Amino acid sequence: MAIFSCDDFIAPDCEKLDYGEVIVKNDGAYPLFVSVTLKDYEDKIEMKRLEIGETTTYQISRGDIVGWAAIATETPCINWTTENFYLAQCAKYNLTWVTKFDTTIGCKK
Secondary structure, eight states, rough: OOOOGGGGGGOOOHHHEEEEEOOOOOOOSEEEEEEEEEEGTOOOOOOEEEEOOOEEEEEEEEEEEEEEEEOOOSSSTTSSSSEEEEEOTTTTEEEEEEOTTTTTTEEOO
């Protein structure tokens, strides 16, 4: 019979720091500017540029999340498309953006 102490069960960082991960992919026909924010902190955008087929990962506190995307033009942030979802602690959420024929973008379900 083995004896374990509490020190044998080390919590992962996502549990200690209360976050999850959002994996964002550009599966469309144009480069995109993307971001992921907490719903109550939509002004705290960490914008990244994703080329076609590229992926990036955000670590963000659990809660109500907003995923953002806009076609990468010389004037970014004009026509943002958003996707709202809940992110649990230590969860991994895949957010894949696609462009449609009229150059609007949407989230692939």
